[in-house]
Amino acid sequence: MKALSRLMLRDTATIAQVIQTYAQTRQLNKGKQLHGQLICAGYPLCTFLTNHLLNMYAKCGYLDQALKLFDTMHQRNIVSWTAMITGFSQNLRLPEALDTFCQMRNAGESPNQFAFSSVVRACASLGWIEIGRQMHCLALKCGFGYELFVGSNLADMYSKCRAMIEACKVFEEMPCKDEVSWTALIDGYAKNGNFEGALLAYKRMINDGFVIDQHVLSSTLSACGALKACNFGKSLHSSVVKLGFELDIAVGNALTDMYAKSGDMESASNVFGTESEGRNVVSCTSLIDGYVERDQIEKALYVFADLRRQGVEPNEYTFSSLIKACANQAALEQGTQLHAQVVKFNFNSDPYVSSILVDMYGKCGLLDDSIRVFDEIGDPAEIAWNSLVSVFAQHGLGKGAIETFDRMIYKEVKPDAITFVSLLTACSHAGLAEEGLKYFHSMEKTYGVLPREEHYSCVIDLLGRAGKLKEAEEFINNMPIEPNAFGWCSFLGACRIHGDKERGKLAAEKLMKLEPENSGAHVLLSNILAKERQWEGVRNIRKMMRDDNVKKLPGYSWVDAGNKTHIFGAEDWSHPQKKEIYEKLDSLFDQIRKAGYVPSTDSIPFDMDDSMKEKLLHHHSERIAVAFALISIPAGKPIIVKKNLRVCLDCHSAIKYISKVVGRKIILRDNSRFHHFAEGSCSCGDYW
Structure with a gap:
């Protein structure tokens, strides 16, 4: 070792080569030892050697030591400055990279293409497009604007800052392009929502004879998924297999996501199944998303359970997707279990997850729980406020929605188009026509939100429900x-x-x-x-x-009881507990008759006698579901019935009386809103 050290100390080039090897292999400790030997031996650290040491420390992530060494240099050159700029950029100390670049310019040093590339990457990561533009101008002035490496990074910077016109201009002006520049363009198109542009760029890249890699395939598959372009995606899948990328984790994730978004869950599941070794939270979440979009919540939950069995930890996107599914199907039991998992994994502070939880409890009928989750959010973002306004709208509580909106404005949270859809809906369902019109007319004038067709539809609904048909x-x-x-x-x-x-x-x-x-x-x-x-x-x-072969959508209602969803249609005789259900239904009918209920036979659009109409009304799906819930759900638990159509006028009247005679609160969610029945009245005030 001593002999080797003596040999090295007589040969600066050998020392530099060894330091370079340590930098490339990230052997920080050996590099530090060699640096110490050089100091102890009194070996003069010229600029050439110091630059290699700077590069080694930077590549190993030991930036503070690199900076100390840099500050001791009596003579610096472009390599010294570039090593520091690149080191700061690669180790995500991005403002320091920009600051060092400015210091270099003040020192009178002209940047090279590597310094430009590093500082442009820093601008891209920080989203500082204005400084990026200045760097672009300086690069052109210094003659590096069309250099391949600099041009690729400039195109990437503009695309990451959502300036695709400028990104494309830089790309097209580059006299020479390579796989990196093409990848930056395709990825930019995909991430900025121009999915057609991504596919066209991919075709151009292929036609120009460039070799595609896993990064290009992943970005292009992402665009296919967004466009639901399954056929194009399948051709990409064949390229993946031919090029031997089918075991690449990123490509496997992109394939699973593409098939799931395209609705081909069989292919998504098959790709997912081949990933057994590389299966991760990204591919699991993509598969879950696919099942959720198709309302196959049981399969989504199975994938989640399988994910947990394999020791893969879910992320915020996994929880958001599953809780959204529970919200859409009002699956309270599964939703509360997922909420417990969210707390366990400390995702309850995530703005999107907490907002979805607010929405989920609201859609499951538990308004108080929805408000409680919202109040536990430290600093609610716009999406959380929107969720709470929407919950009040779903429950027909116009004043609650207005109060929430006022609080939102007081907190200086800017409302958007979604906020106003919920606010107008809330006013519509609560009979607050004047207030709703006031908010509609204030959208553009006060808040800068241009009304869209859904807002106009809300106003039509608002006026119509209020009887202002003219x-x-x-x-x-x-x-x-x-x-x-x-x-x-x-x-x-x-x-x-x-x-x-x-x-x-x-x-x-x-x-x-x-x-x-x-x-x-x-x-x-x-x-x-x-x-x-x-x-x-x-x-x-x-x-x-x-x-015209137009079929009336059949009405059905469902109730969750005993960890199972029980579905009922009108005149439904299929349930295994049908005897008990219909005995309860008949008993309820007698009780509410005595309490003053009178069937509203006008709501039956058939020419038949009133006794037949009464029988039809008596066997509507929501009434059957309520009867089942009363014999199946203990008194301490809420009765929550869901219906796919609007509750009929007669059932609304009947359930009011049922809540009175049985002394239970009954929550009914139809396709329009929630009704909370208690002690013979409804939260909607008979206005819905």
Whole structure:
């Protein structure tokens, strides 16, 4: 060892080569030992050797020592400055990289392409596009603007700062391109939402004869997934296999995600299954997302359980996706279990996860829990405020939504288009027409939010529910855009409630043109005619539906009990507990009759006697579900019934009486909002 040291101390080039080896292999301790030997031996550390030591310390992440050494240098050159700039950039001490670059310029040193590339990468990571532009100008001035390495980093910087026009300009002006520059362009397109551009760039890259690698394939597969371009994705999959990248983790994740987003869950599952060694939280979350989007919550939860069995820790995206599924299906039991896991993994402070939890409890009917989760968020972001406003809207609590909106503004959180959809919906369901109109007119003027078609639809609904059909019609006629299907459906529903046959026919015609397969227009118009006992018109509409093969969406309700979801349809005789359910149903019918309930047979759009109509009403799915819940759910637990259609007027009246005679709170979520029944009244105040 001593002989070797003596030999090294006589040969500066050998010392530099050894230091370079330590830098490349990240052998920090050996590098420090050699540095110490040089100092102890009194060997003069010239600029050449010091630069190698700077590079070694920087590459090993020992930046403080590199900086100390740099500060002791009596003579620095461009290599010294570049080593420090690159070291700061690579070790994510990005502001220091920029500061060192400025010091270099003040010292009169002209940067080289490596210094430019490092400082441009730092600008990209920090999102400092203005400084990036200045670096671009300086690079052009110094003659490096079109240099391959600098140009690739400039294109990447602009794309990461969402300036794709400038990124493309830099790319197209580069006289020579390589795989890195093409990858930067494709990745930029994909991450900035121009997925078609990413696929076109990939095709150009192939046509120009460049070799594709796993990074290009991953970005292009991501674009295919976003576009649901499964056929293109399959051709990429064949390239993955041919090039031997099928075991690459990033490519496997991208393939799973592409198939899941394209709806091909069988292929997604097959790719996922081949990853047994490299399976990770990214691919698991992609598969979960795919099942969630297809409302296959059981399969999503199975993948989650399998993920945990394999020791893979979920991330915030995994929880967000699963909790969203629980919210959409009002699966409270699974949602609360996931909430416990969220706390365990300390993701309850994540803004998106906490917001989804607010939404989940709201959609499961537990308003107080939703508010509690929101109040536990230290500094709620815009998405959390939006979730809480939406929850109040779902529960028809207009004043609560307005108070939340006021608090949001007081906290200087800027509302967006989503905020106003929820706020207008809340006002609509609570009969706050004047307040809703005030907020609509303030959107652009006060908050700079341009109203979109969904906001116009909310106003149509707002006026219609309030019985202001003439004002609603005038609003429609003065709209800058044609109402969408939701707008016409809302107007038609209002015409049915308020018995306006002429306006109802107009709305039905418009809705049938927009969505000819939608049975809602036919059913609502049929109900309007039935209310006026125009049975011939009702029969004509039914015939039209048969001729056009338009099928009425069947109503069904479901209840979670005993870790199982129980689904009921109207006149449903299939449940194993049917005897007990119908005995309870008949008992309830007798009790509510005595309490004053009178069936509203006008809501049945058929020409039949009242006794038959009463029987049909008595066997509506929500009433069957309530009867089942009363015999299955203990008194201490909430009764939460979900229905896929709007609750009918008669069932709404019946459930009010049921809540009174049984002394239980009943929560019903239909396709429009929540109804909280207690002691013979409903939270909606009979306005919904």
